[in-house]
Amino acid sequence: MKRVIVGLSGGVDSSVTAYLLKEQGYEVIGLFMKNWHDDSVTVSDECPWLEDSNDAMIVAEKLGIPFQTVDLSEQYKERIVDYMFDEYEKGRTPNPDVLCNREIKFDVFMDIALSLGADYVATGHYCRKAEEVINAKTVYKLLAGKDKNKDQSYFLCQLSQKQLEKALFPIGELTKPEVREIAKKADLITADKKDSQGLCFIGKVRLPEFLQQKLKPKEGLIVQIPENFNDYVKSTPHFENKQAELDYFSTKYKYHLKDGKVVGKHQGAHYFTKGQRKGLAVGGTKEPLFVIETDVDENVIYTGEGKKHKGLYRSVLFVSNEELHWVREDLALKTGETMKVEARIRYRQPLEKAILHKVENGLFVEFLNPQSAIQEGQFVAWYKVDELLGSGIIS
Incomplete structure (x- = not known):
């Protein structure tokens, strides 16, 4: 019997993952990852991880599999939270879910699982794995989940061959309604539980409030750039080669205060991201304003009217x-x-x-x-x- 360690998160997807593996004859162990208990960046009064770990424990009991909680909060803070603050401070927008899979679930967590004698680590991701022998070497493939609405392959886009080799995704062939149906039939407490929103494992976080714990508010200007901004209407130069053309088109527009009109104030450019519409609190335009660029050095947000604005x-x-x-x-x-x-x-x-x-x-x-x-x-x-x-x- 191969041993599989399932990351039981207290949600329906990982519950059904554990159930299916047990049905397939694997020796299954459930581990709950506790990744957050830093109350200085409290997320809200709710404590989702307590409720989630409790649900995970009840599911494990129901399935008759061993269960324990592992505390990965130190590694999570170092590799995910600190990285997030650092990126936002630079005016970039990180994706904590992708990192969480690369750095926590399929690295720190996988190491713990393998040290417990696991042959595989399984998660409740909607994606599939295939393998093929190419030039006498086994190559692992990461495929989209069957449920196109739920496909989560994107979140695993940083996995390596070594990580994929040890990974199992039992619900990748199923749709979400099918997963819920299986959970109902197996009488699992999580069958009707709503999907968790928010940061990987932290649960409900209102991002600006979360960021305000470390990145202090700093008042700055909101500038609206018109549709006829010079760089939008200038003619395309002649290129020596393809790379020069790609360089030109991948370079983002540079804006200065004089290029538009000041339409409001904000509390910190690092709280905003390109394409954002909410939180600007500027009225008086026919169509809503969208963030087209943030300048964290000068603390200025540049916006454009409407979602067809060239600057986007x-x-x-x-x-x-x-x-x-x-x-x-x-x-x-x-x-x-x-x-x-x-x-x-x-x-x-x-x-x-x-x-x-x-x-x-x-x-x-x-x-x-x-x-x-x-x-x-x-x-x-x-x-x-x-x-x-x-x-x-x-x-």
Whole structure:
């Protein structure tokens, strides 16, 4: 009997994961990860992890599997929370869920599981794993979940071959309604439990309040940039080569105070992210204002009216070599090579046609259609059909 350690989170997905593995004849152990108990950045009066760990324990009892809680809050603070504050301070927008999978679930947690003699670690992610022998070597593939509405492969876009080898995703072949149905039939307490929102494992966090604990409020100006801003209407130069063209189109617009009109004040540019509409509290425009750029050094937020505003769109983005990751290492591009793919720059965004261009210092992703709110610090992931091949942090 192979031993599998399931990350039991107290939700329906991980409960059904444990149930299915037990049905398949694995020896199953449930571990609950406690990742947060720093009350100095209290999230709200609710304490979701207590309720969640309790639900996880009840599920384990029902399934007759061993259960324990592991405290990973120190590693979580170092690798996720501190990183988040650091990125926001630089005016970038991190994705804690992707990092949480790479750094916590499939690293720290996986090490604990393997030290307990586990053959595999299983999670309740909506994605699938396949394997194929290529050139006498087993290659692991990360595939989208069957439920297109719930596909979570994007959150696992930073996993390595070594991590994938030890991972199992039992609910990847199912849809969410099917998972709930199984939980009901098995009489699991989590069958009707609402999906958790908010940060991976921390639960409900109102981000500005969370960030205010470490990044102090600082009043600054909100500037509105008009549609006829010079750089939007100037003619495209002639390019010596393809790389010069990609460089040009991946460079973001530079704004100064004189380029628009001051329409309001904010409490800190680092609390805002590109594409954001809520929280600006500026009225008097026909269409809502959207953040098109934040300048954390000058503490200025630049906005544009309407979601079609030119300042929101770019068709090319860049990933540096240091932040480039191939799940399929065997398909990694060499300098000068290109690859047609489909890509997304955020979770649940429909896949968009794109071409990857590998250059000496990194990789350009050139989209067929301009993308709204490409934000530094977020992850871009690329696919062929339903296989996720690689990803990178947008620079």
